[in-house]
Amino acid sequence: MMMAIISFVGSLGKERPRIGLEVGFHVPAFLVDRFKMSNPTAEIVQERTMIEAVRKRKDPDEIAAIRRACELADWGMELVRDMLKPGVRELDIAVELDYQLKKRGSSGLAFPAFVNSGPRSLWLHGMATARQIQPGDVVLVDFSPVVDGYHANISRTFVVGRATQEQRKAMETYVALQEKxxxxxxPGRLLFQIEQEIEDLAxxxxxxxxxxxxxxxxxxxxxxxxxxxxxxxxxIMQPVEAQMTLAVGHPVLSVPGLAGFKQEDTVLLTDHGVxxxxxxxxxxxEV
Incomplete structure (x- = not known):
């Protein structure tokens, strides 16, 4: 593939061609470096706008795949709820979830499922560990099934046993922010305006x-x-548009001395809203 690109760039006959690369999480830094070394006369720039214009609005087939991934996400969270018991390790839940989702049609998870219990619930991106879940733990679960290359994202917060009044208050705040x-x-509103309304309510x-x-x-x-x-x-200064798919509820509400709380859902933006x-x-x- 690299040789094909080098040959194509050479065929352009330009002294200093300008090449745009979509650089993201999935592009290793060493690959970018090798590409630059292989095209020493080219100007290499990051390019997001052309790719975004194609990807930001989903077509019916893309939406259908995301819907199927979301159905698996709901099913997977039911599985997690049934597994959450004192003495079970975070890793046991994460591994079983991955296995069962693949059996039901997922090609895998976008990242290893986050199962963060007790004090680890305050973390945003915390890989599951060998920690055993304890009575009274708040447990934050976040995962992203993939179907035909398209993702869903879901997060929920559980408590093992009865929730305290303060835990309920914190979770009610998060739900209210998500509802806002x-x-x-x-469609047409800037993401900045939406984030500001959420912040004002918080x-x-x-x-x-x-x-x-x-x-x-x-x-x-x-x-x-x-x-x-x-x-x-x-x-943040870009407008949202109909046919966008969005994850709503990304950050953790981390309350020192209490726990972390989060509720994330995948939504489709239509002409009439979410x-x-x-x-x-x-x-x-409560489990």
């Missing part, structure tokens, strides 16, 4: 001072794609 996001997501709610920005990101061929403001701040594609439970789920 659903309400604010309308300032009025219990534990809202722990809320952080980056509540929404795109999802499709990648589990995090345009708009992706936590990595590309300029995306259609939820993941629909497993809501709020703090």
């Amino acid at each position: 996001a659903f309400e604010a997501l309308q 300032g009025q709610l219990p534990y809202g001072e722990h809320a952080i920005r980056g509540f929404i990101h795109g999802i499709g061929l990648a589990f995090e794609e345009f708009p992706f403001p936590t990595i590309f701040p300029e995306d 259609e939820k594609l993941t629909n497993f439970g809501t709020g703090l789920i």
Whole structure:
């Protein structure tokens, strides 16, 4: 493939051709370096806009694949709920979830399932460990099934036993912020406007001072794609459009001394607003 590209660039007959690369999580740095070494006369630049224009609005086949991935996400979260018991290791749940989702048609997970229990629930991206789940633990679960190359994203927060009043308050705050996001997501609105409304509401709610920005990101061929403001701040000034698929509820509400709380869903933006594609439970789920 590299030789084919080098030959094509040479056939252009330009002294200093300008080549755009889509550089993201999936492109190793060494590959970019090798490409530059193989094309020493070329100017290599990052290029997102052309690819984004094609990928940001999903066609019916793409939406159908994402719907199937979301159905698996809901089913997988039911499996997790049934497995969550004192003494079970985080890793046991993560491995079984991956195995069962593949048996039901997923090609795999975008990342190893996050099963973060007890004090580890405050982490945003925490790989499952050999820690055994304890009575009273808050457990944050986040995973992303893939079907035909397209992703779903779902996160839920469980408590092993009875939730405390303060845990309920924190989770109610998160759910309220997610509902505000659903309400604010309308075609043509800037992501900045939507994030600002979420932030304004957080300032009025219990534990809202722990809320952080980056509540929404795109999802499709990648589990995090345009708009992706936590990595590309300029995306915050982009409008959302009908036929976009989005993950809503990205950051953890990390409350020191209490736990971490999160509820993330995959949605389709239509001409009339949000259609939820993941629909497993809501709020703090007792097991």
